[in-house]
Amino acid sequence: MQQVTIEDIRAAADRIRGSVLRTPLIPAGWGDPERPLWIKPESLQAVGAFKxxxxxxxxxxxxxxxxxxxxxxxxxxxxxxxxxxxxxxxxxxxxxxxxxxxxxxxxxxxxxxxxxxxxxxxxxxxxxxxxxxxxxxxxxIPPFDHPDVIAGQGTIGLEIAEDLPDVETVLIPVSGGGLASGIGTALRALCPRARVIGVEPELAADTAEALRVGHRVDWPIQDRNRTIADGLRSQPSELTFDHLRRVLDDLITVSENDIRAASRELALRAHLVAEPSGAVALAAYRSTATPRGRTVIVLSGGNVEPALMAEILVG
The missing domain is CATH 3.40.50.1100 (Rossmann fold)
Structure with a gap:
Protein backbone atom coordinates (compact mmCIF):
# COMPACT_ATOMS: atom_id res chain seq x y z
CA MET A 1 0.00 0.00 0.00
CA GLN A 2 1.48 3.32 -1.10
CA GLN A 3 2.24 5.65 1.81
CA VAL A 4 2.24 9.37 1.09
CA THR A 5 5.54 11.04 2.02
CA ILE A 6 6.63 14.56 2.82
CA GLU A 7 8.26 14.63 -0.62
CA ASP A 8 4.87 13.87 -2.21
CA ILE A 9 3.31 16.72 -0.25
CA ARG A 10 6.03 19.15 -1.25
CA ALA A 11 5.54 18.14 -4.89
CA ALA A 12 1.80 18.76 -4.48
CA ALA A 13 2.51 22.22 -3.07
CA ASP A 14 4.51 23.03 -6.21
CA ARG A 15 1.70 21.75 -8.48
CA ILE A 16 -1.13 23.69 -6.83
CA ARG A 17 0.74 26.92 -6.10
CA GLY A 18 -1.17 29.75 -7.75
CA SER A 19 -4.33 27.64 -8.10
CA VAL A 20 -5.41 27.54 -4.45
CA LEU A 21 -5.28 30.03 -1.61
CA ARG A 22 -2.49 29.79 0.96
CA THR A 23 -4.82 30.35 3.89
CA PRO A 24 -3.57 32.39 6.85
CA LEU A 25 -3.14 31.07 10.36
CA ILE A 26 -5.41 33.37 12.37
CA PRO A 27 -4.70 33.91 16.10
CA ALA A 28 -7.89 33.71 18.19
CA GLY A 29 -7.35 35.95 21.19
CA TRP A 30 -10.60 34.73 22.74
CA GLY A 31 -9.25 31.19 23.18
CA ASP A 32 -8.14 29.55 26.43
CA PRO A 33 -4.93 31.25 27.70
CA GLU A 34 -3.52 27.83 28.63
CA ARG A 35 -4.21 26.65 25.08
CA PRO A 36 -3.41 29.58 22.75
CA LEU A 37 -5.56 29.10 19.67
CA TRP A 38 -5.00 29.61 15.94
CA ILE A 39 -7.53 28.93 13.17
CA LYS A 40 -6.62 27.56 9.73
CA PRO A 41 -9.66 28.80 7.72
CA GLU A 42 -9.96 26.56 4.66
CA SER A 43 -13.46 27.98 4.33
CA LEU A 44 -11.77 30.88 2.53
CA GLN A 45 -10.87 28.74 -0.49
CA ALA A 46 -12.65 29.55 -3.77
CA VAL A 47 -15.01 26.59 -3.27
CA GLY A 48 -15.35 27.19 0.47
CA ALA A 49 -13.42 24.10 1.59
CA PHE A 50 -10.00 22.41 1.73
CA LYS A 51 -10.97 19.84 -0.91
CA ILE A 141 -10.90 11.47 -8.76
CA PRO A 142 -12.04 9.95 -5.45
CA PRO A 143 -12.68 12.20 -2.43
CA PHE A 144 -9.94 10.71 -0.25
CA ASP A 145 -8.83 7.23 -1.38
CA HIS A 146 -5.93 8.35 -3.58
CA PRO A 147 -2.31 9.28 -2.82
CA ASP A 148 -2.45 12.46 -4.92
CA VAL A 149 -5.60 13.63 -3.12
CA ILE A 150 -4.04 12.92 0.29
CA ALA A 151 -0.84 14.73 -0.72
CA GLY A 152 -2.82 17.76 -1.85
CA GLN A 153 -4.62 17.98 1.48
CA GLY A 154 -1.26 17.57 3.20
CA THR A 155 -0.17 20.98 1.92
CA ILE A 156 -2.22 22.42 4.81
CA GLY A 157 0.23 20.72 7.17
CA LEU A 158 3.18 22.29 5.32
CA GLU A 159 1.66 25.73 5.82
CA ILE A 160 0.94 25.14 9.52
CA ALA A 161 4.54 24.02 10.06
CA GLU A 162 5.87 27.08 8.26
CA ASP A 163 3.63 29.56 10.10
CA LEU A 164 3.74 28.01 13.60
CA PRO A 165 6.72 25.63 13.81
CA ASP A 166 6.34 25.26 17.59
CA VAL A 167 2.69 24.15 17.37
CA GLU A 168 1.83 21.62 20.06
CA THR A 169 -1.62 20.34 19.06
CA VAL A 170 -3.47 20.25 15.72
CA LEU A 171 -7.16 19.31 15.65
CA ILE A 172 -8.46 17.97 12.32
CA PRO A 173 -11.93 16.82 11.22
CA VAL A 174 -12.06 13.15 10.17
CA SER A 175 -14.46 11.57 7.69
CA GLY A 176 -12.88 9.58 4.86
CA GLY A 177 -9.56 10.45 6.42
CA GLY A 178 -7.75 12.12 3.53
CA LEU A 179 -7.41 15.47 5.30
CA ALA A 180 -6.00 14.09 8.55
CA SER A 181 -3.80 11.61 6.65
CA GLY A 182 -2.16 14.37 4.63
CA ILE A 183 -1.82 16.95 7.41
CA GLY A 184 -0.62 14.30 9.83
CA THR A 185 2.03 13.07 7.41
CA ALA A 186 3.38 16.60 6.96
CA LEU A 187 3.40 17.33 10.69
CA ARG A 188 5.07 14.04 11.59
CA ALA A 189 7.95 15.05 9.29
CA LEU A 190 8.18 18.74 10.14
CA CYS A 191 6.80 19.11 13.70
CA PRO A 192 7.38 15.66 15.21
CA ARG A 193 6.60 16.84 18.76
CA ALA A 194 3.15 18.13 17.82
CA ARG A 195 0.09 16.09 18.82
CA VAL A 196 -2.11 15.31 15.82
CA ILE A 197 -5.69 14.71 16.94
CA GLY A 198 -8.64 13.75 14.78
CA VAL A 199 -12.22 14.82 15.51
CA GLU A 200 -15.48 13.04 14.63
CA PRO A 201 -19.16 13.53 15.48
CA GLU A 202 -20.40 11.05 18.07
CA LEU A 203 -23.11 10.02 15.60
CA ALA A 204 -20.56 9.10 12.91
CA ALA A 205 -17.67 7.87 15.05
CA ASP A 206 -16.72 4.83 12.98
CA THR A 207 -13.05 5.83 12.86
CA ALA A 208 -12.88 6.21 16.64
CA GLU A 209 -14.22 2.68 17.00
CA ALA A 210 -11.91 1.36 14.28
CA LEU A 211 -8.84 2.79 15.99
CA ARG A 212 -9.92 1.19 19.28
CA VAL A 213 -10.35 -2.28 17.77
CA GLY A 214 -7.42 -2.07 15.35
CA HIS A 215 -9.28 -2.50 12.07
CA ARG A 216 -11.86 -0.71 9.94
CA VAL A 217 -15.49 -1.06 10.97
CA ASP A 218 -18.66 -0.45 9.00
CA TRP A 219 -21.39 1.83 10.32
CA PRO A 220 -24.62 1.79 8.27
CA ILE A 221 -25.10 4.93 6.20
CA GLN A 222 -28.43 5.47 7.95
CA ASP A 223 -26.57 5.80 11.26
CA ARG A 224 -23.90 8.12 9.88
CA ASN A 225 -26.51 10.32 8.24
CA ARG A 226 -27.89 11.26 11.68
CA THR A 227 -25.18 13.85 12.27
CA ILE A 228 -25.66 17.48 11.30
CA ALA A 229 -22.06 17.36 10.01
CA ASP A 230 -22.99 16.15 6.52
CA GLY A 231 -19.40 16.37 5.29
CA LEU A 232 -18.23 13.84 7.92
CA ARG A 233 -20.44 10.90 6.99
CA SER A 234 -17.89 8.93 4.97
CA GLN A 235 -15.68 6.14 6.30
CA PRO A 236 -11.91 5.69 5.83
CA SER A 237 -10.57 3.47 3.07
CA GLU A 238 -7.81 0.94 3.64
CA LEU A 239 -5.33 3.55 2.39
CA THR A 240 -6.46 6.38 4.66
CA PHE A 241 -6.98 4.14 7.69
CA ASP A 242 -3.42 2.91 7.31
CA HIS A 243 -2.27 6.54 7.38
CA LEU A 244 -4.53 7.47 10.31
CA ARG A 245 -3.17 4.64 12.45
CA ARG A 246 0.32 5.95 11.81
CA VAL A 247 -0.17 9.72 12.21
CA LEU A 248 -2.94 10.29 14.77
CA ASP A 249 -2.12 10.56 18.46
CA ASP A 250 -5.78 10.51 19.46
CA LEU A 251 -9.31 10.93 18.17
CA ILE A 252 -11.96 12.97 19.99
CA THR A 253 -15.71 12.67 19.40
CA VAL A 254 -18.09 15.60 19.85
CA SER A 255 -21.84 15.91 20.33
CA GLU A 256 -24.34 17.53 18.00
CA ASN A 257 -24.94 20.33 20.51
CA ASP A 258 -21.21 20.98 20.75
CA ILE A 259 -20.91 21.12 16.95
CA ARG A 260 -23.71 23.69 16.73
CA ALA A 261 -22.16 25.77 19.53
CA ALA A 262 -18.78 25.72 17.82
CA SER A 263 -20.22 26.83 14.49
CA ARG A 264 -22.00 29.68 16.27
CA GLU A 265 -18.83 30.64 18.14
CA LEU A 266 -16.80 30.81 14.94
CA ALA A 267 -19.39 33.08 13.37
CA LEU A 268 -19.75 35.42 16.34
CA ARG A 269 -16.18 35.48 17.70
CA ALA A 270 -13.98 34.79 14.66
CA HIS A 271 -16.37 36.23 12.04
CA LEU A 272 -15.94 33.05 9.99
CA VAL A 273 -18.73 30.99 8.46
CA ALA A 274 -18.21 27.33 9.34
CA GLU A 275 -20.41 24.49 8.21
CA PRO A 276 -21.01 21.97 11.01
CA SER A 277 -18.35 19.64 9.57
CA GLY A 278 -15.87 22.50 9.60
CA ALA A 279 -16.63 23.44 13.21
CA VAL A 280 -15.94 20.07 14.87
CA ALA A 281 -12.30 20.94 15.58
CA LEU A 282 -13.37 23.92 17.68
CA ALA A 283 -15.92 21.72 19.42
CA ALA A 284 -13.07 19.38 20.37
CA TYR A 285 -10.90 22.31 21.48
CA ARG A 286 -13.68 23.31 23.88
CA SER A 287 -13.80 19.82 25.39
CA THR A 288 -11.77 18.70 28.40
CA ALA A 289 -10.08 16.05 26.25
CA THR A 290 -7.82 18.53 24.45
CA PRO A 291 -4.34 19.00 25.97
CA ARG A 292 -2.77 22.33 26.88
CA GLY A 293 -0.37 24.16 24.60
CA ARG A 294 -0.33 26.06 21.31
CA THR A 295 -3.25 24.69 19.32
CA VAL A 296 -4.34 24.93 15.69
CA ILE A 297 -7.85 23.99 14.59
CA VAL A 298 -8.52 23.23 10.94
CA LEU A 299 -11.77 24.90 9.86
CA SER A 300 -12.26 22.59 6.91
CA GLY A 301 -15.23 24.23 5.16
CA GLY A 302 -17.91 26.89 5.23
CA ASN A 303 -20.56 25.60 2.81
CA VAL A 304 -23.73 25.64 4.88
CA GLU A 305 -27.39 26.05 3.98
CA PRO A 306 -28.45 29.62 4.91
CA ALA A 307 -31.50 28.34 6.79
CA LEU A 308 -29.37 25.99 8.89
CA MET A 309 -26.84 28.74 9.61
CA ALA A 310 -29.67 31.02 10.75
CA GLU A 311 -30.99 28.25 13.03
CA ILE A 312 -27.51 27.71 14.50
CA LEU A 313 -27.00 31.42 15.14
CA VAL A 314 -30.28 31.68 17.02
CA GLY A 315 -29.14 28.79 19.23
Missing part, protein backbone atom coordinates in the same frame (compact mmCIF):
# COMPACT_ATOMS: atom_id res chain seq x y z
CA UNK A 52 -9.74 22.09 -3.70
CA UNK A 53 -6.15 21.24 -2.76
CA UNK A 54 -6.49 17.50 -3.36
CA UNK A 55 -8.62 17.98 -6.47
CA UNK A 56 -6.12 20.31 -8.13
CA UNK A 57 -3.17 18.09 -7.26
CA UNK A 58 -4.84 14.93 -8.55
CA UNK A 59 -5.86 16.54 -11.85
CA UNK A 60 -2.52 18.32 -12.31
CA UNK A 61 -0.68 15.01 -11.80
CA UNK A 62 -2.46 13.40 -14.78
CA UNK A 63 -0.77 13.24 -18.16
CA UNK A 64 -2.24 15.50 -20.83
CA UNK A 65 -4.07 12.76 -22.78
CA UNK A 66 -5.67 11.26 -19.67
CA UNK A 67 -6.71 14.66 -18.35
CA UNK A 68 -8.33 15.58 -21.67
CA UNK A 69 -10.83 12.71 -21.27
CA UNK A 70 -12.39 14.55 -18.34
CA UNK A 71 -12.97 13.51 -14.74
CA UNK A 72 -15.59 11.78 -12.61
CA UNK A 73 -16.06 12.23 -8.87
CA UNK A 74 -18.50 11.32 -6.12
CA UNK A 75 -19.06 13.44 -3.05
CA UNK A 76 -21.55 14.76 -0.53
CA UNK A 77 -20.59 18.25 -1.56
CA UNK A 78 -17.20 19.84 -0.96
CA UNK A 79 -15.11 17.42 -3.05
CA UNK A 80 -17.78 17.71 -5.73
CA UNK A 81 -17.36 21.47 -5.87
CA UNK A 82 -13.59 21.18 -5.75
CA UNK A 83 -13.37 18.78 -8.71
CA UNK A 84 -15.90 20.83 -10.67
CA UNK A 85 -13.91 24.00 -10.02
CA UNK A 86 -10.55 22.43 -10.84
CA UNK A 87 -11.96 20.87 -14.01
CA UNK A 88 -13.34 24.23 -15.11
CA UNK A 89 -9.91 25.82 -14.57
CA UNK A 90 -8.32 23.06 -16.67
CA UNK A 91 -11.06 23.33 -19.32
CA UNK A 92 -12.14 19.68 -19.08
CA UNK A 93 -15.48 17.94 -18.53
CA UNK A 94 -16.58 16.84 -15.06
CA UNK A 95 -19.35 14.41 -14.08
CA UNK A 96 -20.12 14.48 -10.36
CA UNK A 97 -22.25 11.98 -8.42
CA UNK A 98 -23.93 13.40 -5.32
CA UNK A 99 -26.31 11.76 -2.80
CA UNK A 100 -29.89 12.99 -2.94
CA UNK A 101 -29.66 14.22 0.67
CA UNK A 102 -26.78 16.61 -0.16
CA UNK A 103 -27.60 20.21 0.88
CA UNK A 104 -28.95 22.18 -2.07
CA UNK A 105 -26.31 24.88 -1.62
CA UNK A 106 -23.59 22.33 -2.45
CA UNK A 107 -25.43 20.84 -5.44
CA UNK A 108 -26.09 24.29 -6.90
CA UNK A 109 -22.49 25.38 -6.39
CA UNK A 110 -21.20 22.26 -8.16
CA UNK A 111 -23.43 22.94 -11.16
CA UNK A 112 -22.34 26.58 -11.22
CA UNK A 113 -18.78 25.46 -11.95
CA UNK A 114 -20.08 23.74 -15.11
CA UNK A 115 -20.14 20.13 -13.93
CA UNK A 116 -22.85 17.61 -14.83
CA UNK A 117 -24.39 16.50 -11.52
CA UNK A 118 -25.95 13.04 -11.18
CA UNK A 119 -27.97 12.51 -7.99
CA UNK A 120 -28.16 9.05 -6.42
CA UNK A 121 -29.60 7.21 -3.43
CA UNK A 122 -27.80 6.80 -0.11
CA UNK A 123 -24.84 4.45 -0.36
CA UNK A 124 -24.97 4.32 -4.18
CA UNK A 125 -22.48 6.97 -5.19
CA UNK A 126 -19.45 4.72 -5.80
CA UNK A 127 -21.47 2.36 -8.01
CA UNK A 128 -22.94 5.22 -10.05
CA UNK A 129 -19.52 6.85 -10.43
CA UNK A 130 -18.03 3.59 -11.73
CA UNK A 131 -20.77 3.46 -14.37
CA UNK A 132 -20.02 7.04 -15.42
CA UNK A 133 -16.31 6.27 -15.77
CA UNK A 134 -17.23 3.50 -18.22
CA UNK A 135 -19.73 5.67 -20.09
CA UNK A 136 -17.67 8.87 -20.34
CA UNK A 137 -14.09 7.58 -20.42
CA UNK A 138 -13.22 10.06 -17.68
CA UNK A 139 -10.77 9.33 -14.89
CA UNK A 140 -12.06 8.91 -11.34
Missing amino acids: VRGAFNAIAALDDDTRARGVVAYSSGNHAQAVAYAASRWGIAAHIVMPEETPNVKVAATREWGATVVLCGAGERERVAARLVTETGGVL
Whole structure:
Protein backbone atom coordinates (compact mmCIF):
# COMPACT_ATOMS: atom_id res chain seq x y z
CA MET A 1 0.00 0.00 0.00
CA GLN A 2 1.48 3.32 -1.10
CA GLN A 3 2.24 5.65 1.81
CA VAL A 4 2.24 9.37 1.09
CA THR A 5 5.54 11.04 2.02
CA ILE A 6 6.63 14.56 2.82
CA GLU A 7 8.26 14.63 -0.62
CA ASP A 8 4.87 13.87 -2.21
CA ILE A 9 3.31 16.72 -0.25
CA ARG A 10 6.03 19.15 -1.25
CA ALA A 11 5.54 18.14 -4.89
CA ALA A 12 1.80 18.76 -4.48
CA ALA A 13 2.51 22.22 -3.07
CA ASP A 14 4.51 23.03 -6.21
CA ARG A 15 1.70 21.75 -8.48
CA ILE A 16 -1.13 23.69 -6.83
CA ARG A 17 0.74 26.92 -6.10
CA GLY A 18 -1.17 29.75 -7.75
CA SER A 19 -4.33 27.64 -8.10
CA VAL A 20 -5.41 27.54 -4.45
CA LEU A 21 -5.28 30.03 -1.61
CA ARG A 22 -2.49 29.79 0.96
CA THR A 23 -4.82 30.35 3.89
CA PRO A 24 -3.57 32.39 6.85
CA LEU A 25 -3.14 31.07 10.36
CA ILE A 26 -5.41 33.37 12.37
CA PRO A 27 -4.70 33.91 16.10
CA ALA A 28 -7.89 33.71 18.19
CA GLY A 29 -7.35 35.95 21.19
CA TRP A 30 -10.60 34.73 22.74
CA GLY A 31 -9.25 31.19 23.18
CA ASP A 32 -8.14 29.55 26.43
CA PRO A 33 -4.93 31.25 27.70
CA GLU A 34 -3.52 27.83 28.63
CA ARG A 35 -4.21 26.65 25.08
CA PRO A 36 -3.41 29.58 22.75
CA LEU A 37 -5.56 29.10 19.67
CA TRP A 38 -5.00 29.61 15.94
CA ILE A 39 -7.53 28.93 13.17
CA LYS A 40 -6.62 27.56 9.73
CA PRO A 41 -9.66 28.80 7.72
CA GLU A 42 -9.96 26.56 4.66
CA SER A 43 -13.46 27.98 4.33
CA LEU A 44 -11.77 30.88 2.53
CA GLN A 45 -10.87 28.74 -0.49
CA ALA A 46 -12.65 29.55 -3.77
CA VAL A 47 -15.01 26.59 -3.27
CA GLY A 48 -15.35 27.19 0.47
CA ALA A 49 -13.42 24.10 1.59
CA PHE A 50 -10.00 22.41 1.73
CA LYS A 51 -10.97 19.84 -0.91
CA VAL A 52 -9.74 22.09 -3.70
CA ARG A 53 -6.15 21.24 -2.76
CA GLY A 54 -6.49 17.50 -3.36
CA ALA A 55 -8.62 17.98 -6.47
CA PHE A 56 -6.12 20.31 -8.13
CA ASN A 57 -3.17 18.09 -7.26
CA ALA A 58 -4.84 14.93 -8.55
CA ILE A 59 -5.86 16.54 -11.85
CA ALA A 60 -2.52 18.32 -12.31
CA ALA A 61 -0.68 15.01 -11.80
CA LEU A 62 -2.46 13.40 -14.78
CA ASP A 63 -0.77 13.24 -18.16
CA ASP A 64 -2.24 15.50 -20.83
CA ASP A 65 -4.07 12.76 -22.78
CA THR A 66 -5.67 11.26 -19.67
CA ARG A 67 -6.71 14.66 -18.35
CA ALA A 68 -8.33 15.58 -21.67
CA ARG A 69 -10.83 12.71 -21.27
CA GLY A 70 -12.39 14.55 -18.34
CA VAL A 71 -12.97 13.51 -14.74
CA VAL A 72 -15.59 11.78 -12.61
CA ALA A 73 -16.06 12.23 -8.87
CA TYR A 74 -18.50 11.32 -6.12
CA SER A 75 -19.06 13.44 -3.05
CA SER A 76 -21.55 14.76 -0.53
CA GLY A 77 -20.59 18.25 -1.56
CA ASN A 78 -17.20 19.84 -0.96
CA HIS A 79 -15.11 17.42 -3.05
CA ALA A 80 -17.78 17.71 -5.73
CA GLN A 81 -17.36 21.47 -5.87
CA ALA A 82 -13.59 21.18 -5.75
CA VAL A 83 -13.37 18.78 -8.71
CA ALA A 84 -15.90 20.83 -10.67
CA TYR A 85 -13.91 24.00 -10.02
CA ALA A 86 -10.55 22.43 -10.84
CA ALA A 87 -11.96 20.87 -14.01
CA SER A 88 -13.34 24.23 -15.11
CA ARG A 89 -9.91 25.82 -14.57
CA TRP A 90 -8.32 23.06 -16.67
CA GLY A 91 -11.06 23.33 -19.32
CA ILE A 92 -12.14 19.68 -19.08
CA ALA A 93 -15.48 17.94 -18.53
CA ALA A 94 -16.58 16.84 -15.06
CA HIS A 95 -19.35 14.41 -14.08
CA ILE A 96 -20.12 14.48 -10.36
CA VAL A 97 -22.25 11.98 -8.42
CA MET A 98 -23.93 13.40 -5.32
CA PRO A 99 -26.31 11.76 -2.80
CA GLU A 100 -29.89 12.99 -2.94
CA GLU A 101 -29.66 14.22 0.67
CA THR A 102 -26.78 16.61 -0.16
CA PRO A 103 -27.60 20.21 0.88
CA ASN A 104 -28.95 22.18 -2.07
CA VAL A 105 -26.31 24.88 -1.62
CA LYS A 106 -23.59 22.33 -2.45
CA VAL A 107 -25.43 20.84 -5.44
CA ALA A 108 -26.09 24.29 -6.90
CA ALA A 109 -22.49 25.38 -6.39
CA THR A 110 -21.20 22.26 -8.16
CA ARG A 111 -23.43 22.94 -11.16
CA GLU A 112 -22.34 26.58 -11.22
CA TRP A 113 -18.78 25.46 -11.95
CA GLY A 114 -20.08 23.74 -15.11
CA ALA A 115 -20.14 20.13 -13.93
CA THR A 116 -22.85 17.61 -14.83
CA VAL A 117 -24.39 16.50 -11.52
CA VAL A 118 -25.95 13.04 -11.18
CA LEU A 119 -27.97 12.51 -7.99
CA CYS A 120 -28.16 9.05 -6.42
CA GLY A 121 -29.60 7.21 -3.43
CA ALA A 122 -27.80 6.80 -0.11
CA GLY A 123 -24.84 4.45 -0.36
CA GLU A 124 -24.97 4.32 -4.18
CA ARG A 125 -22.48 6.97 -5.19
CA GLU A 126 -19.45 4.72 -5.80
CA ARG A 127 -21.47 2.36 -8.01
CA VAL A 128 -22.94 5.22 -10.05
CA ALA A 129 -19.52 6.85 -10.43
CA ALA A 130 -18.03 3.59 -11.73
CA ARG A 131 -20.77 3.46 -14.37
CA LEU A 132 -20.02 7.04 -15.42
CA VAL A 133 -16.31 6.27 -15.77
CA THR A 134 -17.23 3.50 -18.22
CA GLU A 135 -19.73 5.67 -20.09
CA THR A 136 -17.67 8.87 -20.34
CA GLY A 137 -14.09 7.58 -20.42
CA GLY A 138 -13.22 10.06 -17.68
CA VAL A 139 -10.77 9.33 -14.89
CA LEU A 140 -12.06 8.91 -11.34
CA ILE A 141 -10.90 11.47 -8.76
CA PRO A 142 -12.04 9.95 -5.45
CA PRO A 143 -12.68 12.20 -2.43
CA PHE A 144 -9.94 10.71 -0.25
CA ASP A 145 -8.83 7.23 -1.38
CA HIS A 146 -5.93 8.35 -3.58
CA PRO A 147 -2.31 9.28 -2.82
CA ASP A 148 -2.45 12.46 -4.92
CA VAL A 149 -5.60 13.63 -3.12
CA ILE A 150 -4.04 12.92 0.29
CA ALA A 151 -0.84 14.73 -0.72
CA GLY A 152 -2.82 17.76 -1.85
CA GLN A 153 -4.62 17.98 1.48
CA GLY A 154 -1.26 17.57 3.20
CA THR A 155 -0.17 20.98 1.92
CA ILE A 156 -2.22 22.42 4.81
CA GLY A 157 0.23 20.72 7.17
CA LEU A 158 3.18 22.29 5.32
CA GLU A 159 1.66 25.73 5.82
CA ILE A 160 0.94 25.14 9.52
CA ALA A 161 4.54 24.02 10.06
CA GLU A 162 5.87 27.08 8.26
CA ASP A 163 3.63 29.56 10.10
CA LEU A 164 3.74 28.01 13.60
CA PRO A 165 6.72 25.63 13.81
CA ASP A 166 6.34 25.26 17.59
CA VAL A 167 2.69 24.15 17.37
CA GLU A 168 1.83 21.62 20.06
CA THR A 169 -1.62 20.34 19.06
CA VAL A 170 -3.47 20.25 15.72
CA LEU A 171 -7.16 19.31 15.65
CA ILE A 172 -8.46 17.97 12.32
CA PRO A 173 -11.93 16.82 11.22
CA VAL A 174 -12.06 13.15 10.17
CA SER A 175 -14.46 11.57 7.69
CA GLY A 176 -12.88 9.58 4.86
CA GLY A 177 -9.56 10.45 6.42
CA GLY A 178 -7.75 12.12 3.53
CA LEU A 179 -7.41 15.47 5.30
CA ALA A 180 -6.00 14.09 8.55
CA SER A 181 -3.80 11.61 6.65
CA GLY A 182 -2.16 14.37 4.63
CA ILE A 183 -1.82 16.95 7.41
CA GLY A 184 -0.62 14.30 9.83
CA THR A 185 2.03 13.07 7.41
CA ALA A 186 3.38 16.60 6.96
CA LEU A 187 3.40 17.33 10.69
CA ARG A 188 5.07 14.04 11.59
CA ALA A 189 7.95 15.05 9.29
CA LEU A 190 8.18 18.74 10.14
CA CYS A 191 6.80 19.11 13.70
CA PRO A 192 7.38 15.66 15.21
CA ARG A 193 6.60 16.84 18.76
CA ALA A 194 3.15 18.13 17.82
CA ARG A 195 0.09 16.09 18.82
CA VAL A 196 -2.11 15.31 15.82
CA ILE A 197 -5.69 14.71 16.94
CA GLY A 198 -8.64 13.75 14.78
CA VAL A 199 -12.22 14.82 15.51
CA GLU A 200 -15.48 13.04 14.63
CA PRO A 201 -19.16 13.53 15.48
CA GLU A 202 -20.40 11.05 18.07
CA LEU A 203 -23.11 10.02 15.60
CA ALA A 204 -20.56 9.10 12.91
CA ALA A 205 -17.67 7.87 15.05
CA ASP A 206 -16.72 4.83 12.98
CA THR A 207 -13.05 5.83 12.86
CA ALA A 208 -12.88 6.21 16.64
CA GLU A 209 -14.22 2.68 17.00
CA ALA A 210 -11.91 1.36 14.28
CA LEU A 211 -8.84 2.79 15.99
CA ARG A 212 -9.92 1.19 19.28
CA VAL A 213 -10.35 -2.28 17.77
CA GLY A 214 -7.42 -2.07 15.35
CA HIS A 215 -9.28 -2.50 12.07
CA ARG A 216 -11.86 -0.71 9.94
CA VAL A 217 -15.49 -1.06 10.97
CA ASP A 218 -18.66 -0.45 9.00
CA TRP A 219 -21.39 1.83 10.32
CA PRO A 220 -24.62 1.79 8.27
CA ILE A 221 -25.10 4.93 6.20
CA GLN A 222 -28.43 5.47 7.95
CA ASP A 223 -26.57 5.80 11.26
CA ARG A 224 -23.90 8.12 9.88
CA ASN A 225 -26.51 10.32 8.24
CA ARG A 226 -27.89 11.26 11.68
CA THR A 227 -25.18 13.85 12.27
CA ILE A 228 -25.66 17.48 11.30
CA ALA A 229 -22.06 17.36 10.01
CA ASP A 230 -22.99 16.15 6.52
CA GLY A 231 -19.40 16.37 5.29
CA LEU A 232 -18.23 13.84 7.92
CA ARG A 233 -20.44 10.90 6.99
CA SER A 234 -17.89 8.93 4.97
CA GLN A 235 -15.68 6.14 6.30
CA PRO A 236 -11.91 5.69 5.83
CA SER A 237 -10.57 3.47 3.07
CA GLU A 238 -7.81 0.94 3.64
CA LEU A 239 -5.33 3.55 2.39
CA THR A 240 -6.46 6.38 4.66
CA PHE A 241 -6.98 4.14 7.69
CA ASP A 242 -3.42 2.91 7.31
CA HIS A 243 -2.27 6.54 7.38
CA LEU A 244 -4.53 7.47 10.31
CA ARG A 245 -3.17 4.64 12.45
CA ARG A 246 0.32 5.95 11.81
CA VAL A 247 -0.17 9.72 12.21
CA LEU A 248 -2.94 10.29 14.77
CA ASP A 249 -2.12 10.56 18.46
CA ASP A 250 -5.78 10.51 19.46
CA LEU A 251 -9.31 10.93 18.17
CA ILE A 252 -11.96 12.97 19.99
CA THR A 253 -15.71 12.67 19.40
CA VAL A 254 -18.09 15.60 19.85
CA SER A 255 -21.84 15.91 20.33
CA GLU A 256 -24.34 17.53 18.00
CA ASN A 257 -24.94 20.33 20.51
CA ASP A 258 -21.21 20.98 20.75
CA ILE A 259 -20.91 21.12 16.95
CA ARG A 260 -23.71 23.69 16.73
CA ALA A 261 -22.16 25.77 19.53
CA ALA A 262 -18.78 25.72 17.82
CA SER A 263 -20.22 26.83 14.49
CA ARG A 264 -22.00 29.68 16.27
CA GLU A 265 -18.83 30.64 18.14
CA LEU A 266 -16.80 30.81 14.94
CA ALA A 267 -19.39 33.08 13.37
CA LEU A 268 -19.75 35.42 16.34
CA ARG A 269 -16.18 35.48 17.70
CA ALA A 270 -13.98 34.79 14.66
CA HIS A 271 -16.37 36.23 12.04
CA LEU A 272 -15.94 33.05 9.99
CA VAL A 273 -18.73 30.99 8.46
CA ALA A 274 -18.21 27.33 9.34
CA GLU A 275 -20.41 24.49 8.21
CA PRO A 276 -21.01 21.97 11.01
CA SER A 277 -18.35 19.64 9.57
CA GLY A 278 -15.87 22.50 9.60
CA ALA A 279 -16.63 23.44 13.21
CA VAL A 280 -15.94 20.07 14.87
CA ALA A 281 -12.30 20.94 15.58
CA LEU A 282 -13.37 23.92 17.68
CA ALA A 283 -15.92 21.72 19.42
CA ALA A 284 -13.07 19.38 20.37
CA TYR A 285 -10.90 22.31 21.48
CA ARG A 286 -13.68 23.31 23.88
CA SER A 287 -13.80 19.82 25.39
CA THR A 288 -11.77 18.70 28.40
CA ALA A 289 -10.08 16.05 26.25
CA THR A 290 -7.82 18.53 24.45
CA PRO A 291 -4.34 19.00 25.97
CA ARG A 292 -2.77 22.33 26.88
CA GLY A 293 -0.37 24.16 24.60
CA ARG A 294 -0.33 26.06 21.31
CA THR A 295 -3.25 24.69 19.32
CA VAL A 296 -4.34 24.93 15.69
CA ILE A 297 -7.85 23.99 14.59
CA VAL A 298 -8.52 23.23 10.94
CA LEU A 299 -11.77 24.90 9.86
CA SER A 300 -12.26 22.59 6.91
CA GLY A 301 -15.23 24.23 5.16
CA GLY A 302 -17.91 26.89 5.23
CA ASN A 303 -20.56 25.60 2.81
CA VAL A 304 -23.73 25.64 4.88
CA GLU A 305 -27.39 26.05 3.98
CA PRO A 306 -28.45 29.62 4.91
CA ALA A 307 -31.50 28.34 6.79
CA LEU A 308 -29.37 25.99 8.89
CA MET A 309 -26.84 28.74 9.61
CA ALA A 310 -29.67 31.02 10.75
CA GLU A 311 -30.99 28.25 13.03
CA ILE A 312 -27.51 27.71 14.50
CA LEU A 313 -27.00 31.42 15.14
CA VAL A 314 -30.28 31.68 17.02
CA GLY A 315 -29.14 28.79 19.23
